[in-house]
Amino acid sequence: MSEGKQAEILEFIRSLESANDSIDVNTDLISSGVLDSLSVMELVAFLSEKFGVTIPAGDVTPVNLRTVVTLSALVEARSV
Amino acid sequence: MLLHEVISGPLEEWAAKRAVIDAGTTYSFSYEELSCRAEDYETAMRRLGFLPGRRVGFIARKSVEMIAAFLGALRAGVVYVPLDPQASYSYWNLVLKELNIQDVISDVPGVSKKLGDVRVYALDPSVMCDGGTTSFLYERDDVRGEVVSPDRLPEDDAFVLATSGSTGRPKGVLISHENALAFVRWASEEVGLCQDDKLLSVAPFHFDLSVFDIYAGLSCGAKVVLAPGLATIFPGQLISTIEDYKISVLYCVPTVLRMLVKSDAFRDGAGCSLRTIIFAGEPFPAQSLRKLMEMLQEVTFYNFFGPTETNVCLAHRLIELPDPMSEIPIGRPASGARITLVDESGALVKPGGIGEILVNGPSVMKGYLKADGFHQAERPFATGDFAQLGADGNFYFRGRRDQQVKVRGARVELATVEAALMASEGVVEAVALVINQDLVAFVSCEGDMDKKTLCQTCAQFLPPGAVPHKFVSVVSLPRLSNGKLDLVALKALAAS
Numbered sequence: 001m002s003e004g005k006q007a008e009i010l011e012f013i014r015s016l017e018s019a020n021d022s023i024d025v026n027t028d029l030i031s032s033g034v035l036d037s038l039s040v041m042e043l044v045a046f047l048s049e050k051f052g053v054t055i056p057a058g059d060v061t062p063v064n065l066r067t068v069v070t071l072s073a074l075v076e077a078r079s080v
Numbered sequence: 081m082l083l084h085e086v087i088s089g090p091l092e093e094w095a096a097k098r099a100v101i102d103a104g105t106t107y108s109f110s111y112e113e114l115s116c117r118a119e120d121y122e123t124a125m126r127r128l129g130f131l132p133g134r135r136v137g138f139i140a141r142k143s144v145e146m147i148a149a150f151l152g153a154l155r156a157g158v159v160y161v162p163l164d165p166q167a168s169y170s171y172w173n174l175v176l177k178e179l180n181i182q183d184v185i186s187d188v189p190g191v192s193k194k195l196g197d198v199r200v201y202a203l204d205p206s207v208m209c210d211g212g213t214t215s216f217l218y219e220r221d222d223v224r225g226e227v228v229s230p231d232r233l234p235e236d237d238a239f240v241l242a243t244s245g246s247t248g249r250p251k252g253v254l255i256s257h258e259n260a261l262a263f264v265r266w267a268s269e270e271v272g273l274c275q276d277d278k279l280l281s282v283a284p285f286h287f288d289l290s291v292f293d294i295y296a297g298l299s300c301g302a303k304v305v306l307a308p309g310l311a312t313i314f315p316g317q318l319i320s321t322i323e324d325y326k327i328s329v330l331y332c333v334p335t336v337l338r339m340l341v342k343s344d345a346f347r348d349g350a351g352c353s354l355r356t357i358i359f360a361g362e363p364f365p366a367q368s369l370r371k372l373m374e375m376l377q378e379v380t381f382y383n384f385f386g387p388t389e390t391n392v393c394l395a396h397r398l399i400e401l402p403d404p405m406s407e408i409p410i411g412r413p414a415s416g417a418r419i420t421l422v423d424e425s426g427a428l429v430k431p432g433g434i435g436e437i438l439v440n441g442p443s444v445m446k447g448y449l450k451a452d453g454f455h456q457a458e459r460p461f462a463t464g465d466f467a468q469l470g471a472d473g474n475f476y477f478r479g480r481r482d483q484q485v486k487v488r489g490a491r492v493e494l495a496t497v498e499a500a501l502m503a504s505e506g507v508v509e510a511v512a513l514v515i516n517q518d519l520v521a522f523v524s525c526e527g528d529m530d531k532k533t534l535c536q537t538c539a540q541f542l543p544p545g546a547v548p549h550k551f552v553s554v555v556s557l558p559r560l561s562n563g564k565l566d567l568v569a570l571k572a573l574a575a576s
Contacts, residue, residue, distance in 0.1 A: 020532070037335055040313050040339075057343035057344055057347075060316040061314050061317050065314065
């Protein structure tokens with residue numbers, strides 16, 4: 001289940017303009033410069049729509065959005 | 081009065097109060113500690129032989145230490161030049177060379193090896209940049225009270241902010257003590273800052289919004305809180321900083337505020353400590369601003385307007401919720417400025433007409449610093465921005481004379497971006513445009529477009545904020561029959 005989510009999130013991240021194909025589930029999306037102010041919001045909108053979860057602003061932090069693995073964990077936590 | 085003297089006023093009363101706090105590291109200085117630390121920097125600079133008027137670059141992340149060093153520089157008569165700490169070495173070298181700066185204070189590891197002949201000093205004595213770097217401060221007890229301050233005048237240079245020139249080369253905007261003070265005094269009074277206020281400093285120090293955070297904040301005995309580095313990208317981090325430090329005054333670009341609106345960050349009473357929000361740097365769409373104002377009904381909102389060269393020369397206080405389809409005015413003269421609108425021939429426009437904004441007043445910069453030296457600013461200063469005076473007595477923004485645009489609130493010269501693109505190997509033609517808040521580059525190449533190389537070349541010549549977000553490969557740039565670029569076709573290409 002979680003691996004399926006990771007794959008879908010990874011696919012979306014790779015489609016971002018600032019990304020490239022070498023990104024994997026453990027790539028640091030912040031230090032690698034993949035995420036900026038607009039792509040963070042795009043990513044949150046994608047997660048909400050794709051997985052039907054509500055992600056409150058307080059969850060949109062560097063810790064939660066650092067890698068595909070942490071993103072997937074965030075979605076899991078909010079899916080309950 | 082001099083700029084750094086704003087904090088020496090009622091110091092006895094504030095001495096033990098926290099003056100500056102770094103929310104990321106929780107390092108802080110009280111007003112007394114900040115004043116002592118600034119004195120240490122002043123003495124250290126004197127001992128190094130930095131004479132009044134000498135320019136010193138800063139390449140460092142935002143910190144309370146850096147504020148102390150700025151104040152120390154001002155006390156010593158040294159002119160500080162903060163550079164974007166996220167830019168590339170080649171960009172730093174370009175700016176240092178153009179502005180003829182030989183000394184840099186930095187906390188970037190290894191920086192001294194890559195800045196040629198420039199002398200590099202470590203900002204924080206506990207951070208050793210590398211073997212080649214001189215630690216900046218001496219032992220504190222060793223240095224205090226040995227140096228007498230020289231006579232300094234309000235018209236002396238205080239600091240320089242680098243901007244991209246339209247010719248593709250960076251230039252420096254030289255601000256005097258009295259220039260900065262004209263804005264600081266006006267803004268403190270307009271906003272009604274007091275010692276109970278807690279300001280959140282979101283803008284980087286090389287951006288002129290920080291002049292308000294640092295000097296208006298400290299002049300009133302307020303607490304200045306430095307936002308963590310990633311707060312402008314992550315609404316969760318920004319809102320938690322506002323909550324944790326009970327921030328009352330926030331000054332930032334609309335891009336950051338729109339992010340908070342979009343993520344619904346103010347739900348359930350979050351951010352209730354805020355009393356004033358000021359935005360500047362780019363237009364705020366009324367619809368989005370209205371949503372923000374509805375979320376924060378107790379908050380007073382201001383739109384500040386003005387290029388780095390004049391600081392804030394027009395300002396508008398929002399009295400009621402704006403109509404979603406309306407336009408937010410840039411308001412009325414600020415910082416003691418006199419505003420006139422002129423046509424191409426330099427004649428005053430008729431009432432209600434559109435004209436270029438000319439600014440005369442105490443906040444207008446001394447002049448530009450370029451590779452060939454100092455160029456005194458013409459007065460009145462022609463901003464290159466067009467405006468119209470509305471029937472309501474407010475000015476309204478009406479675009480630019482040239483190719484200068486705003487990207488996420490930061491100013492970018494499209495010609496500079498295009499020059500950087502053309503410098504990349506194999507590029508035949510290139511044009512840069514802002515489309516839906518993104519800076520988009522259209523490039524026609526001899527072979528296949530190599531996005532990575534283009535990105536790298538841009539980063540070499542441009543600050544990070546001017547590197548395009550999107551690169552679109554075209555066979556040739558679409559043009560209309562008159563030879564002008566076909567903007568509609570380009571926008572369609574960007575969307576596909």
